[in-house]
Amino acid sequence: MPGNSFGQAFRFTTWGESHGPAIGCVVDGVPPRIPLAEEDIQLWLDRRRPGQSRFTSQRREPDRVKFFSGVFEGVTTGAPIALVIENVDQRPRDYSEIKDLFRPGHADYTYFKKYGVRDYRGGGRASARETAMRVAAGAIARKILGEAWGKRFAVRGALVQMGPHAIDRSRWDWAEVEQNPFWCPDPVAAKQWEGYLDGVRKARSSAGAVIEVVAEGVPPGLGEPVYDKLDADIAKALMSINAVKGVEIGDGFAGAARPGEEAHDEMRMVDGRAEFLSNRAGGALGGISTGQDIVARFAVKPTSSIPTPRRGVTVDGADVEVSVKGRHDPCVGIRAVPVGEAMIACVLADHWLRHKAQCG
Amino acid sequence: MPGNSFGQAFRFTTWGESHGPAIGCVVDGVPPRIPLAEEDIQLWLDRRRPGQSRFTSQRREPDRVKFFSGVFEGVTTGAPIALVIENVDQRPRDYSEIKDLFRPGHADYTYFKKYGVRDYRGGGRASARETAMRVAAGAIARKILGEAWGKRFAVRGALVQMGPHAIDRSRWDWAEVEQNPFWCPDPVAAKQWEGYLDGVRKARSSAGAVIEVVAEGVPPGLGEPVYDKLDADIAKALMSINAVKGVEIGDGFAGAARPGEEAHDEMRMVDGRAEFLSNRAGGALGGISTGQDIVARFAVKPTSSIPTPRRGVTVDGADVEVSVKGRHDPCVGIRAVPVGEAMIACVLADHWLRHKAQCG
Amino acid sequence: MPGNSFGQAFRFTTWGESHGPAIGCVVDGVPPRIPLAEEDIQLWLDRRRPGQSRFTSQRREPDRVKFFSGVFEGVTTGAPIALVIENVDQRPRDYSEIKDLFRPGHADYTYFKKYGVRDYRGGGRASARETAMRVAAGAIARKILGEAWGKRFAVRGALVQMGPHAIDRSRWDWAEVEQNPFWCPDPVAAKQWEGYLDGVRKARSSAGAVIEVVAEGVPPGLGEPVYDKLDADIAKALMSINAVKGVEIGDGFAGAARPGEEAHDEMRMVDGRAEFLSNRAGGALGGISTGQDIVARFAVKPTSSIPTPRRGVTVDGADVEVSVKGRHDPCVGIRAVPVGEAMIACVLADHWLRHKAQCG
């Protein structure tokens, strides 16, 4: 009932506030005898870490993850895996400025309305810092699925729109994604975005983004009709990420405008196997994976903490102007790429284990 | 773990196939002493029923819902409420044509891949007939919330895009929604859509749609950080509806293109209360309701059963052309409006009860 | 969160009141392609049915179960199976006598305190009639496990104590269990109990009972450390049956009195396999099945509805004498035997599917 857990068969529970002593998670349901080292997690955490380019927050967090349980002599034991990351950048600070403030675009007001109290230090539980643990859980999900499905399995994400500027999909190159600070698959767009984002920062503004995640090598048959459809759980997983306001599978919203005879994936026998001739469905029909790539996109709103003054109110009922000092990510969507990948990996691992329960 | 239940505190489980003897659901967790009659459910079912205009399927189903438990002397008792609707249109038929067919855009292939068997009669469990039970559960959710939140509470939906044709939002009129066969809030668009949809049908094609649902009178504080955010659960609820491929909250995808200083809702004290000056967030910040209207949109793909021949395959591995005889909805999105409303009502009821558990 | 469902991977939800139109359940998570007919359920329901001897209630219920979904062409499809039994003995009656009464030993008072309303007809939701659906779900669980584990698998129950009179375990004969109206495995005790129970009835009293259930052919490895131990879930399953007040596994309470060197099952290699030399643990160590027989016992309190006047109160706060007219079971424990068997079967099916998810 409380909301700090995700998944059913592959289930993780996270805890921790932005400026508490640490953040962590417990991953339960991991199959036994899977080789797992802290480095397998660290690898993915390092991709998400802030401070990697001039376009992301300069908070310096080494984000070293540690296992506290569930792994023994290099393999998982089937017991819950506890992961902890210390908050080393957590220096004593003066929070008096934001202590009584409801900042626009933040969860200050809603947390206060819900709980009547809030940990105001750096966003507390609502901070994007929590997403580090999603990446960690996702790394374990990848290991499980890699063992089960082999090398063909991969989950990769890319930024396909920065502010109002979309990529040209004809230039899509996965190799490019690792070459620029935006996870952008289009080298031309990546170049343009640099200038755009420098301009955004100079204008004391911020930018939103759209991210696309693709999972390859997923077998057909995953997904639980009718309420836990694979795409329904993906929608929930992505929408639960901070600042996300939209999710699409396959054609998504564009599909609503397409004529019926072009909207569905036709099939033909190819080398004795049923094959789809397109992938408008994004890899799921009736909520069950088709064996094609899973393709999902999600929209991230612009960073809410900006240096331009915005109108807010205080706990005590005074009008105030809020402007954020210090360096923040001008586009939080950039760092959402590894988080989106991780969430898709978690959904797939969960549905893989659930599928085995009933149909394995 | 299996997927035929929705919600946690307000929890319903549905069952039934398109051409089985009946469909039904069990609603558990309903607070006691709420006045409830079959008519309270029937009212909403009648809105969803097919055969109401020339633009929806002509299957004639009276869809009379019956209580089998949980209501006594006109009020809920706290025990589970079983609802059953007989499938009266379920005459013996010859299904030999589709028995061995994987139709494009349908779940035939994926159900077969998952379970190794499928009830091929009219889509079986994957049929949109299942959504009748979502509407029924939603009717109970509305009663619960009406008791709790009073008359200000309402959930209403409207079709805001038919095929490629969007409404003009400046003409939005809720009263208009009940006046045309499309739940369209824009009288001009409604008129145009008639011609458009007649053309679609003549072309043996079909059309997609975008639906917007608005919930008014929702108190602030609902939603469970961090994985069961209110908007995350809404995304799941809507994406679990047949043929839905995209979900947005508030600004949604458009918000990604907006500059940061325009993307967030500013606040001011008005008559001694903190108020938002806009509702780009769609009523949820940090996954918790703000007290503003909840605004969600979802995209429905075009009807997959069309008379134009499309390429499919058979269970036995033969290529075939599939074209659907008989009358089908040219735009299934129309009938998704009451379903989307119902799912939002169910999510709200669930989060209301969950909120009471921890914070009540 | 509400309590009308049991199990996680093999999950059933029941509904219905004693004197409503019907009772039913929805069984979700059933693996596909398992042959299943209504007769497979009816078989076990008939064992539980009242009116089979002069020692059980004479309520005449044919208890014909019907499938409403989830079974197609003789096999399960993976979709939820809805089972319904009409309440044919449900004639209009005068309930004015018990309408406002809190009867001692019944749930009248607690339901009223919890919900502020109650369906007073024949116990409503608290009636033992609900257990018919446990037996039905158990019948499906047996089919699942029979498919998975083969013919060696069986769950059998026996009454081992009637009132204060225990059986002599040295005379235990499973064949005898089906030969007497008490499910008693000791022919001598069965004979004596007839006279004892006739005396109980003449004295306008009632008797309790202890039931033992044994599950054979269960593979090692089932059970989820640490809170969902196999024996913990068995304890919950049995304690959830009406009128049950105690549960033991293996040695149970007697084991507390045993010296340590005699309390644990030693092991030896036999024909190249590790074998236990005794079964004091009752088939579970650390909450995981050992591969030995699962042995559980539960205590049922005497029937609370007796003709002897007992002191109760009314809703309006008046003292009353309550005595029950008509024929009731002098020992409800007799009919609890098939219910206990069914619940153990359900726990095993649930843990089998859960085991496959993580370790399959």
Added chain:
Amino acid sequence: MPGNSFGQAFRFTTWGESHGPAIGCVVDGVPPRIPLAEEDIQLWLDRRRPGQSRFTSQRREPDRVKFFSGVFEGVTTGAPIALVIENVDQRPRDYSEIKDLFRPGHADYTYFKKYGVRDYRGGGRASARETAMRVAAGAIARKILGEAWGKRFAVRGALVQMGPHAIDRSRWDWAEVEQNPFWCPDPVAAKQWEGYLDGVRKARSSAGAVIEVVAEGVPPGLGEPVYDKLDADIAKALMSINAVKGVEIGDGFAGAARPGEEAHDEMRMVDGRAEFLSNRAGGALGGISTGQDIVARFAVKPTSSIPTPRRGVTVDGADVEVSVKGRHDPCVGIRAVPVGEAMIACVLADHWLRHKAQCG
């Protein structure tokens, strides 16, 4: 689905192995604004700690609990509370002796059968060390219920049988419980048990125990019919504790032998309130609390690690004699007293929050 969590609305998840770096738990669903300090937890942990008398294990663990999240400025925030205890006694050791051993009465064999791997150091996940976290979660549950129900609420436990020696209930004195090393409420029995237990240890044997837990000040109405009855969840909670093999509520097994007219609690109006004249039911009717004391008992088997050689086998299929060196608890049941109390507190907190969801 995995088993390391307990409860639904008040939900905790534990992790950690006996000889890993730490053990911990995450408690989710805690209502906000409850004053909570580490000392509130430590208090109860200290009661459970080993090494407190010559009758419990001499492992020296300071067991200092630390909050890592969920508490801010002295009160709960509604966010998950992470608790961690370092395993300071965790020195490098030679485990080669037990590495390949299946010890009788331990979970070595079943964990290995289930997972194909096991953390053999000191019992790993199956160690009773895990119960420290139950006590910690129970301490938080007590705070929640103390806030909600006031000072009348208390959960207390006592050892009522040591090996074959039961207390004389007519001498029951709660004050005595804190005065002897056994939590024994009967001063005469406590004295006798000292000699008995010294004898047990000299004989290189061990002893079982029966514990009784009483919860006072519980309001009527808690418990979720029909599968999550309050007593069903108590049965599960207690049976999930290491080495527990039996659970009773109220009269329990003895009730089965009682005549019907003496088995149920009669009611009378007293000072204008309905009151029960006895408490054979142990505080629950129909699975819902009656407002009387909740009374539960559970049986703990004798310690399985004893110095007397017992027959076991190795992973590689060799017969061995197993005898345990070093000091172990001759009666693990003693330390189960605070654990049983804690579990009852957790069940009550969970059902309290669940009750508020539907009926609050």
